[in-house]
Amino acid sequence: MSKTFRPWEVDQGWLFPPSVKDLVPPEHLSHFVRDLVREELDLSSILETYTEERGYPPYHPAMMTALLLYAYSRGVYSSRKIETACVERIDFMAVTAMAKPDHSTICDFRLRHRQALAALFVQVLRLCQKAGLVKLGHVALDSTKMRANASKHKAMSYSRMLKAERELAKEVERWLSQADRTDEEEDDEHGPDHRGDEMPPWVKEKAKRLAKIREAKAALEREAKEKAEEIKEARARREEELGHRMGGFPPRAMEGKPKEKAQRNFTDPESRLLRVGDTYVQGYNCQAAVDAESQVVVGQRVGAGQDDQHAFLPVVDEIEAGVGQRPRELSADSGYCSESNLAGLEERGIRGYVATGRREHRMASATNNVKSKPGPLARVMRTRLRRGGWRSRYRLRKQTVEPIFGQIKEARGFRRFLLRGLEKVETEWALLCTAHNLLKLAKVRVR
DSSP states (O other): OOOOOOOOOTTOOOSSOOOGGGGSOTTOHHHHHHHHHHHTOOOHHHHTTOOOOSSSOOOOHHHHHHHHHHHHHTTOOSHHHHHHHHHHOHHHHHHHTTOOOOHHHHHHHHHHTHHHHHHHHHHHHHHHHHTTOOOOSEEEEEEEEEEOSSOGGGEEEHHHHHHHHHHHHHHHHHHHHHHHHTTGGGHHHHOTTSOSOOOOHHHHHHHHHHHHHHHHHHHHHHHHHHHHHHHHHHHHHHHHHHTSOOOSOOOGGGGOOOOTTOEEESSOTTOEEEEETTEEEEEEEEEEEEETTTOOEEEEEEESSSOOGGGHHHHHHHHHHHHSSOOSEEEEOGGGOOHHHHHHHHHTTOEEEEOOOSSOOBOOSSSOSSBOOOOHHHHHHHHHHHHHGGGSGGGHHHHHHHHHHHIIIIISOOOBOSSOSHHHHHHHHHHHHHHHHHHHHHHHHHO
């Protein structure tokens, strides 16, 4: 007797086509994201940009927003891959109601509404707060270096720019002079349809490269002058506080000249060459402040510099702006330690646990250029951490924030930004943090 199997009738038609909701389990994340965007998020800043009544109706902005948030929560980031998922994956169809926007539409929507999409982070964070996920008893702050959409080999140092500019300028000028002298003689060589003095393709490329180098060189010089002005102002304020002129040699940065090793990338000029372990990457420095109890991201920020100190207090203030209150405790590694940052925590009434060791205490500010000693607040912080020992609240830092970076980079596979420029990168990082919080919120809502 042969075994009986369930029927497998591929060509069998359905008399009543099912709803796409029937093909995805009711507790699936796709339903949660779609309904949350439709019912709980304020999309007025996006909707009010659609004022033209003529033309073919566009896809609904709420659907496009839900599609992007769901795609980011599922580790699908490329507009082309999102387009493919809308065609091949039932869960994406449950979000779009079988609509199939192409990759150009998806990319244009993300770029056009990047500021409004980034602002959704605060809305989702407040929903997490209502759900009881934001306690702010202890918040850990850390950063991760994320690769930019640019190669580090497409960067050039200031000293190399000076040399290349002279070489290319001489070569282009030499060819132009030669073309002027031999104009009439080259008619036979180039044919009657050409003047004979056109630039060959290789000269055009070198001319373009020369223009790029000059543009990058000017940008580095402009940044150096702006930095010099900031240092002069900071030094003047410090001298006014002291009541006398500061001794020693002034910092070289006050000269307003770029360092010879200062680099600028031609593909994404706003990205920077950042040190990661024993190597360097062309990328951005991404900050995340995470609630220790629920691992919800309560503050986020993106910068282009290696140093984390400048981002410390702005991220702390963003926490209060987002949820309306400050954390009781905050931990961070030694990269955030400075007298001004520790003083800022005291002014805000936040008990800090900030590491003070394992870093060179050299002042990168304008006051002087000599090796500095830890200030009084840093010494107090060091004593606090030593007294706590293995029971110190500082131990919560790594176990709170590091898993977030692991989930974004490893579990959801985001290792490199798709867009170029700091403003666009800020939108991408905000979407990543928003998607992470949505996953945390979904676990609470489904229970």
